[in-house]
Amino acid sequence: MGADDLDLRTSTWVTTVAEGVATALRLRRCRLEVVGGHDAGLTREFTAETIRVGARRENDLVLLDAKVSGLHCEIRLDEHGYRLRDLGSKNGTFVGGMRVVDVYVNPGVVLEVGDTRLRFDPLPGSVEVPLARTDDFFGLVGRSVKMRELFARLEKIGPSEATVLITGETGTGKELVAEAIHKSSPRAGGPFVVVDAGAIPRTLVESELFGFERGAFTGADRASAGAFERAHGGTIFLDEIGELPLDLQPKLLRALERKEVKRLGAQSPVRSDVRVIAATHRDLAVEVNRNTFREDLYYRLAVARLHLPPLRERREDIPQLIEYFFRQMGEGHQRLQPETIELLCRQPWPGNVRELRNAIERAVVLAEAPGESSVVRAREAAPGQSGSGSDDPSLSLPIDLEAPFKEAKAQLVEAFERRYLSELLRRTGGNISRAARRAGLDRMSVHKMIVRLGIPNPRD
Secondary structure, three states: OOHHHOOOOOOEEEEEOOOOOEEEEEEEEEEEEEEEOOOOOOEEEEOOOEEEEEOOOOOOEEOOOOOOOOOOEEEEEEOOEEEEEEOOOOOOEEEOOEEEOEEEEOOOOEEEEOOEEEEEEEEEEEEEEEOOOOOEEOOEEOOOHHHHHHHHHHHHHOOOOOOEEEEOOOOOOHHHHHHHHHHOOOOOOOOEEEEEOOOOOHHHHHHHHHEEOOOOOOOOOOOEEOHHHHOOOOEEEEEOHHHOOHHHHHHHHHHHHHOEEOOEOOOOOEEOOOEEEEEEOOOHHHHHHOOOOOHHHHHHHOOEEEEOOOHHHOHHHHHHHHHHHHHHHOOOOOOOOHHHHHHHHOOOOOOHHHHHHHHHHHHHHHEOOOOHHHHHHHHHOOOOOOOOOOOOOOEOOOOOOOOOHHHHHHHHHHHHHHHHHHHHHHHOOOOHHHHHHHHOOOHHHHHHHHHHHOOOOOOO
C-alpha cells in the first residue's frame, strides 16, 4: 500500500531514507464542496498546508454568502490532523450545530459558515513539499523537518521582491528570519532597518517611519530621514506590525503601493525603493475581523506568509541551538553534560528560542562552570518560572552577611543587573533596541537601567 493510501485522517507525513533521514514532507490533497447555500455545487481541490474560506477574493475558497466574513475560517493541515479555526468571524463557524473556535475535525465533516454548508474531504493523493538539505540558513539553525521546510521556502522567497509577513509566538526568531531573507536577497548589500512598532510611543511612530522636516512639530530643530528613507536600496523590517495604530495604517499602505514617502512637514514625497518584511505575534486575520487592522493592508503585507513553529514543536533542534549559542559566546566556556541537554530538551520553553538562549547565557554569566543545576535554575529564575535559586552554590556573586537582608538582596540584584546588561550590550554591539528585545523588556526600561547603573555602552 502506497503512502497516498494511508488512513485519510493522516494529513501530513514524512518520507525517509534507510538511515532515518527525512527526505520530504507529504501533504494530502483535500476538497471543499458547498453542499448547501448560495454557492451550492461549488467544489475546489487544494494542495496547500492552509485553506482559507471567506468572502474576499484572496481566500482559497471564495463564498458569495452575505453572512460570511471577509476572512471567515481556515483549515490547517499539521502532524495531528485537520485543524479548523474560526478567524474571529462575525457570525461564527459551526460543526454539528455547535459553534467552534479551534478544533480538529474528522474527514467528511460538514461545517456551517453563514448560510453556507461545506463538506471537507481529504483525498487519497498527496504532493511533496521539499525540505532543504542545509541545517543552517544565514544564521538560522535546525535539523527538524519543520525548520528544513522553512529553509526550503526561504530559499525561494529570499531572491524575490515579495513582501513577507512572518507570524509566530514571541521568541521564535522572527527578526532572525527577516535578516536571513535580506541576506539571501539581491538587496543583501543594502541597509537592513528595523522598526519595532510595539516599542515606539504612539506619537513618534509616524516620524520614525517617514521622517520629518525642520519645524514640523515642537522640538523638530533639524530635518530627519525616516526608516523608509534610511532603508532605500535595502530592506525594512516592521516588527510587531499588529501594534501599528489604525490611523497610520493607510499611510503605510500608501507608502507600500506608491513606493514613496512624505516626511512630516514636507511638500513633496521622496522615492523609497525598499523591500518590506513585517512580523507579528498576533493573528492579523482575527484583527481584521475585529476592525483593528485594515484588510487591504493585511493582504498587501501577506504576499508571502511564513509561520514559525514554537520550540516545543521542534525539540530535536535544542542540542544544535545550545551548541550554536556557545559558539556565539566564544571559547573558554565549559560545555553542558549530555544528561543536562537531555533535561533541557524536556522543558516546555514557553518563551521559545529566546528563553532557551537567555537561560544558557544567564548560566554562563552567573556561573563559573555551567552544569545541570546552573542551567536549569537559570531557566527557573526566568519570569513566570518557579524556583528560588537561593541555595545555588554556582553563583559567583558575593553575599554580604553583615548587611540586613533587604540591603544584601538589593546589592545582589544590582550586581546581577550590571553583569547581565553589560554582557548583553556587548553581544548586541550596544544596540539598546535589540538588547531590549533579547531581554524581553521595553527599550525605555533598559535605557533607564543603563543610566541608573552607570554602564558604559560599547557603541559609545
